[in-house]
Each structure stands twice: as C-alpha cells, then as structure tokens.
Amino acid sequence: MDDGSTAPASPPTLYDVAREAGVSIATASRALNGSARNVRSENASRVRAAAVKLGYEPHLSAQAIAKGSTRTVALVVRDVADPYFSSIAAGVTEEAQAAELIVTMAVADGSPERELEIVRTLRGQRPRAIIVAGSRVDGAGTRDALIEELAEYRTAGGRVVLISQRDLPFSTVMIDNHDGAARLAVALLGAGYRRFAVFHAPGEIRTSRDRHTGFLAGLRGSGVPEPLAIETGFTRAGGYDAARRLVERGFEDVEAVFAVNDVMAIGAMTAFRDAGVIPGADVGVAGFDDISSAVDVVPALTSVAVPLREAGLSALRLALSDVSHDVLMPADIVLRASTPPR
Amino acid sequence: MDDGSTAPASPPTLYDVAREAGVSIATASRALNGSARNVRSENASRVRAAAVKLGYEPHLSAQAIAKGSTRTVALVVRDVADPYFSSIAAGVTEEAQAAELIVTMAVADGSPERELEIVRTLRGQRPRAIIVAGSRVDGAGTRDALIEELAEYRTAGGRVVLISQRDLPFSTVMIDNHDGAARLAVALLGAGYRRFAVFHAPGEIRTSRDRHTGFLAGLRGSGVPEPLAIETGFTRAGGYDAARRLVERGFEDVEAVFAVNDVMAIGAMTAFRDAGVIPGADVGVAGFDDISSAVDVVPALTSVAVPLREAGLSALRLALSDVSHDVLMPADIVLRASTPPR
DNA sequence: TTGTACGCGTTATCAC
DNA sequence: GTGATAACGCGTACAA
Numbered sequence: 090m091d092d093g094s095t096a097p098a099s100p101p102t103l104y105d106v107a108r109e110a111g112v113s114i115a116t117a118s119r120a121l122n123g124s125a126r127n128v129r130s131e132n133a134s135r136v137r138a139a140a141v142k143l144g145y146e147p148h149l150s151a152q153a154i155a156k157g158s159t160r161t162v163a164l165v166v167r168d169v170a171d172p173y174f175s176s177i178a179a180g181v182t183e184e185a186q187a188a189e190l191i192v193t194m195a196v197a198d199g200s201p202e203r204e205l206e207i208v209r210t211l212r213g214q215r216p217r218a219i220i221v222a223g224s225r226v227d228g229a230g231t232r233d234a235l236i237e238e239l240a241e242y243r244t245a246g247g248r249v250v251l252i253s254q255r256d257l258p259f260s261t262v263m264i265d266n267h268d269g270a271a272r273l274a275v276a277l278l279g280a281g282y283r284r285f286a287v288f289h290a291p292g293e294i295r296t297s298r299d300r301h302t303g304f305l306a307g308l309r310g311s312g313v314p315e316p317l318a319i320e321t322g323f324t325r326a327g328g329y330d331a332a333r334r335l336v337e338r339g340f341e342d343v344e345a346v347f348a349v350n351d352v353m354a355i356g357a358m359t360a361f362r363d364a365g366v367i368p369g370a371d372v373g374v375a376g377f378d379d380i381s382s383a384v385d386v387v388p389a390l391t392s393v394a395v396p397l398r399e400a401g402l403s404a405l406r407l408a409l410s411d412v413s414h415d416v417l418m419p420a421d422i423v424l425r426a427s428t429p430p431r
Numbered sequence: 432m433d434d435g436s437t438a439p440a441s442p443p444t445l446y447d448v449a450r451e452a453g454v455s456i457a458t459a460s461r462a463l464n465g466s467a468r469n470v471r472s473e474n475a476s477r478v479r480a481a482a483v484k485l486g487y488e489p490h491l492s493a494q495a496i497a498k499g500s501t502r503t504v505a506l507v508v509r510d511v512a513d514p515y516f517s518s519i520a521a522g523v524t525e526e527a528q529a530a531e532l533i534v535t536m537a538v539a540d541g542s543p544e545r546e547l548e549i550v551r552t553l554r555g556q557r558p559r560a561i562i563v564a565g566s567r568v569d570g571a572g573t574r575d576a577l578i579e580e581l582a583e584y585r586t587a588g589g590r591v592v593l594i595s596q597r598d599l600p601f602s603t604v605m606i607d608n609h610d611g612a613a614r615l616a617v618a619l620l621g622a623g624y625r626r627f628a629v630f631h632a633p634g635e636i637r638t639s640r641d642r643h644t645g646f647l648a649g650l651r652g653s654g655v656p657e658p659l660a661i662e663t664g665f666t667r668a669g670g671y672d673a674a675r676r677l678v679e680r681g682f683e684d685v686e687a688v689f690a691v692n693d694v695m696a697i698g699a700m701t702a703f704r705d706a707g708v709i710p711g712a713d714v715g716v717a718g719f720d721d722i723s724s725a726v727d728v729v730p731a732l733t734s735v736a737v738p739l740r741e742a743g744l745s746a747l748r749l750a751l752s753d754v755s756h757d758v759l760m761p762a763d764i765v766l767r768a769s770t771p772p773r
Numbered sequence: 774t775t776g777t778a779c780g781c782g783t784t785a786t787c788a789c
Numbered sequence: 790g791t792g793a794t795a796a797c798g799c800g801t802a803c804a805a
C-alpha cells in the first residue's frame with residue numbers, strides 16, 4: 090500500500106528488547122518488571138541496557154490485560170476551571186502520584202446525561218477507582234441509571250467514591266454543607282445581622298440546596314424574618330446577576346447576602362460595586378468554600394472553609410482502602426471584612 | 432483457594448455477551464463495535480440486549496492492544512489548582528470530549544525530573560498525543576532528556592504539542608509572552624508611568640524570563656530608569672512576599688509594579704493593602720494572564736489577556752491534525768483601575 | 774451473514 | 790536461572 094519509504098514507526102516491544110539483549114522474552118519481562126529476583130544480574134543489566142537503547146516503554150494496556158488490573162483511577166468533575174473542583178483535582182492527583190497511579194479526568198459540565206455517559210466510558214478503562222466530585226443533580230431517571238452504572242462497576246471489582254453529599258449508596262467524602270451553612274448563619278446573627286438574602290442555584294443542585302436549607306436552619310428560632318431567596322446560576326455570573334437583580338429591586342430590607350458558594354459571592358460583590366453599593370459597608374456578603382481568592386478580594390470575603398484538597402486526598406485514599414465508609418470533612422466559619430459586626 | 436462464597440466478580444467480557452446472545456464472539460464484536468454493517472439486525476439487537484443485561488463495557492485496554500491504538504491523550508501541567516493551568520486543562524478536556532478522547536492528567540509540580548518521569552510513564556499509555564503545558568525550566572540535563580523522551584515518543588507515532596514558548600523542537604501553542612509584556616510596558620508608559628519594579632520568578636522559568644525581558648524591551652528607548660527587579664516565587668505567595676519586601680525597602684522610586692503573572696500581582700495587591708499601601712492609588716499594579724479573578728479584585732487588575740482555554744483547544748486540535756506547525760495565541764493588553772493614568 | 778483462528782504486547786505457569 | 794507457551798479480551802482476515 091505504502092511506498093514504504095518511512096517505516097510505520099511502531100514503538101519497540103518487549104520482544105525487540107529481548108532480541109537486542111539476546112535473551113528470551115520471558116527473561117526480559119522478569120528483568121524489567123521483576124516480579125521475582127531470579128534473573129542473573131548480568132542478563133538483567135543487558136536487558137535494561139537494551140531497553141534504554143531502544144527507548145522501550147512497557148505497553149500499559151498490554152500489562153493491564155495480562156495482569157488483569159490497571160494502575161489508573163478516574164475522576165469526574167463538573168468543571169476543571171472552577172477553583173472548587175480544581176482544588177479537589179489537585180488533591181486527587183497528588184495522592185495518585187504518591188500511589189503511582191495515573192488519573193484520567195473527565196468533565197461532566199453539569200449535565201447528568203453527560204455524567205452518566207462519562208462513567209460508562211470510564212468503566213471501559215477498568216480503573217481501580219472512580220471518583221465523582223459532586224456534580225450530582227437530583228431527580229430524573231439519570232440518577233437511578235447512574236447508581237446502577239456505578240453499582241455494576243463496583244460488583245465488577247471497582248471502587249467508587251463520591252465527593253459532596255451522601256445522596257447515593259456509595260462511600261462518600263462528605264462536605265459539611267448543611268451544618269456549615271447553619272453555623273455561618275449563627276455567626277452572622279452573632280455579628281448583628283438580622284435580615285438576609287440568599288443567592289442559591291436551582292433546587293436540583295444538591296450542594297446548593299443543602300447550604301440553603303442549612304442556612305435557614307441556623308436562623309430558625311432566632312425570630313429573624315424569612316430570608317429573601319434569589320435563584321440564579323451556580324457560577325460567578327450567576328452571583329453577579331443575582332446581585333444586580335437585588336439592587337434593581339431595592340435592598341433596603343436586606344443587611345447581608347449569603348451566596349451558596351464563593352465564586353457567586355465574589356461575582357455578587359463586583360456587581361454590587363458596579364452598582365455603587367459597597368460590599369461590607371452597605372451590605373454584608375458571605376460565601377462558602379473559602380477558595381484562595383477569598384482573601385484577595387476587597388473586602389475579604391467571609392466564608393466557610395472547606396478543605397477541598399484534603400477532600401481529594403481522602404477520596405483516593407478511601408477508594409484504595411478496602412473498607413467502605415464515609416468521611417466527613419470539617420467546615421470552618423471564617424469571618425472577614427465583608428461582614429463587619431453591626 | 433477461596434471458599435467460593437463470593438465470586439471474584441470480574442467484569443463481563445465480550446465472550447459472556449456472545450454466549451448470552453447465542454452468537455459467536457466475532458458477531459458480538461461486530462454488532463457492538465460495528466466496523467462493518469454486516470450483521471443480521473436480529474442478531475445485532477440480541478447482542479445489544481445481552482450487553483446491557485450483563486452491564487458489559489468493552490475493555491479499552493484490550494481494544495487498544497487489538498487495534499494498536501488508543502483513544503487517549505495525556506496532559507501534563509505544573510499545578511491543576513492554578514487558574515492558568517486549569518483553564519488550559521478545561522480547553523483540552525473540552526476538545527477531547529468532542530473528539531471522544533479520554534484525557535489523562537499528570538502534575539509536574541515544577542520539577543523537571545518529575546516532568547521527565549511523568550512523560551516516561553505516560554508514554555506507556557500509548558496516548559494519541561502528549562500535551563505539555565509550560566512547566567518548562569531551562570538548564571540541567573533534564574531538558575535534553577525530556578527532548579529525547581518526547582522525540583522517541585514521536586518517532587513511535589505519537590504527537591507532541593507544547594504550550595507556552597517554543598524552546599523545544601516540537602509543535603507548540605505559543606503564548607505571546609515577550610511581545611505582550613512589551614506592549615504592556617508601552618501602554619503603561621502611555622498612561623504616564625515611568626518608574627517601575629518587576630516581580631519575576633527565578634531565571635530558569637522561561638515564561639517569567641520572557642515576560643520580564645519583554646517588559647524591558649518595551650521600555651527601551653523611552654529613557655525611563657532601569658526597573659527595579661525583585662526575584663520571588665511564581666505564585667501568589669511569591670507576589671505577596673515581593674510586595675512586602677518592596678514596602679519594607681521603601682518604594683518612593685517606583686510608580687508601578689509589573690508582576691509576571693496575575694496570581695503574583697493579586698498577592699502583591701493584598702500585601703500592599705496589608706501594609707497600608709493602596710494599590711492603584713499609591714502604586715500601580717499590573718499582571719499577566721488576565722485570569723477571571725482579575726476583574727473581581729479591587730482595584731480591577733490591569734493585565735495581558737491570554738486565551739488560555741483556547742490555547743488548550745488549539746493544542747489538542749494541533750495534536751490531532753497531521754500537520755506540524757506552531758500556533759500563536761494573541762495577547763491583549765487590558766488596562767484597568769489598578770493602573771490609572773497619572 | 775457468520776464462525777474459526779490468529780495476532781496484539783505482556784505476564785505467569787510450567788518444564789527444563 | 791531460563792525459555793517455551795498458555796492465557797488476558799478484543800479485532801479481524803479468512804474461510805465457510
């Protein structure tokens with residue numbers, strides 16, 4: 090077919106290495122992988138030399154199929170560019186490197202269908218574990234389908250770990266959304282705030298809902314009026330938009346805003362300022378997650394600190410251990426200048 | 432060996448599906464993978480039914496070894512949690528999903544040795560392409576080793592694409608660091624600034640060096656004094672620290688600071704403020720990258736916008752195309768309140 | 774249209 | 790210690 094001028098250039102195989110070293114393929118395998126130390130050292134070094142000379146690198150797929158197991162873990166997140174998920178991803182990859190595992194990452198983009206499809210393809214990789222970081226959305230048949238897919242994966246010997254809320258029957262690294270938000274509410278009450286608005290995402294997003302209801306729970310019994318709820322996107326743009334709408338509506342009846350995550354809160358702060366409203370002075374603002382930029386914004390953002398990187402670390406550790414339980418990541422309230430005492 | 436109470440639970444294979452459907456393994460393969468449409472539709476549906484019933488998912492490693500190619504691309508970054516890299520990663524994964532490719536990600540953590548080691552293991556995956564996002568560091572033998580490793584991968588049929596500067600002999604998506612910084616310098620001169628400090632990273636970091644020298648080049652001929660150069664880390668903490676040092680030293684002779692990336696600039700702004708120095712008013716601050724938080728910081732940060740996500744998209748597209756050339760991502764100066772005209 | 778059989782690169786089980 | 794050789798799960802000539 091080809092004119093054959095250039096070879097198809099396929100990578101060297103173990104067979105090539107063995108031939109180069111003048112030994113059998115079996116010996117070459119042993120020398121390189123060394124499941125047993127029973128190779129004459131002279132031969133071993135010849136093989137190693139041949140390997141580097143040829144630029145040989147073992148074919149992981151071939152190893153996987155021969156050994157019946159991979160050194161791969163799969164991670165699915167909603168959006169890598171979001172600091173929330175990239176922090177988790179950083180934790181997972183860090184722990185993976187330590188365990189000499191390769192991590193493959195997929196982005197669900199907030200779509201349950203996409204998420205399901207991703208888990209399906211990922212299963213084909215036969216990864217040691219699949220870690221799904223909180224893009225979970227309630228309702229729809231996709232939820233059951235996802236459960237089934239993950240369950241099949243598990244019965245086939247895979248480990249699955251979820252990060253966020255325990256709303257699916259799998260080991261999960263839980264973020265203390267409800268209680269964290271409740272304690273934030275109490276802290277804000279303590280700072281003298283009594284009239285609130287909550288910027289939240291649509292109800293199918295579990296994380297948003299838990300933080301929202303948690304906040305309300307924290308307020309309960311204090312006698313403060315029911316917070317104004319403004320629904321918007323779970324993103325910076327969503328926060329910006331909600332704040333803009335709040336200003337247009339008039340915000341005389343709200344002293345502080347709780348946005349269910351920091352990027353929303355930060356977007357809201359900018360929107361406020363763009364509208365001539367000074368965050369911290371004219372209106373308090375609080376978020377959730379305590380992403381790193383929370384301290385670089387002005388005024389510094391009150392938030393609920395969640396050890397995201399550690400959550401990633403624990404998730405993989407949990408996946409690799411053979412016990413199956415849950416882990417709760419603590420949430421710490423951190424009051425900053427965006428909610429000065431009043 | 433085992434008491435056999437619970438089966439080892441290995442995933443169903445194509446063979447199981449074939450048996451369940453009452454056809455040969457070849458027919459099953461054809462029905463599911465469908466390289467040709469020559470399967471009686473009745474059989475085809477039986478096979479598909481059997482597949483879903485058994486929860487079958489093709490073993491990607493087995494397919495890879497049988498077909499001789501994977502549907503995988505590898506991405507190596509310095510730090511996922513850094514918005515610079517996570518934006519690139521977002522672009523790469525987005526394009527990958529579109530091409531139905533799985534992306535495996537590794538973190539080099541700023542260590543050339545680690546980077547080399549990563550590329551080596553990644554080669555074992557036999558990915559379609561390896562994309563290395565600018566953690567390149569000059570000097571040391573690791574550079575040549577990396578070149579050789581990537582070259583071997585390429586001659587073995589792999590595609591390699593670099594993101595950042597064209598300092599290695601491979602297709603690269605170039606960020607216009609030098610020229611962007613030069614134009615920023617000109618813009619700042621135009622805004623009336625004449626005495627500068629530059630916060631830069633150690634010289635081995637190419638990106639930092641290029642932006643630094645580019646800035647100096649932009650100043651050249653204008654007759655302004657040589658900028659004060661402060662070396663620090665390439666991170667937010669580095670920026671914070673540099674600013675602190677500058678304040679301690681006294682900054683009467685500097686009107687504006689150019690930090691070679693935005694996270695450094697943002698860290699610097701916070702440090703200035705912590706020291707009672709108002710960014711924008713007492714000292715101008717400019718960064719590079721135009722990460723999303725640049726507009727959420729106060730005052731909004733002057734920066735050089737680089738389409739990072741697009742860089743990721745192009746990188747993968749370039750890797751998949753069979754031409755081998757370079758792509759230059761434009762850099763746009765965006766003047767904001769952190770460098771008001773004076 | 775379908776099934777048999779071989780090959781992909783590797784590990785593991787044997788004999789030697 | 791070493792070398793054949795049979796797996797591993799799948800694709801695909803080739804023959805039927």
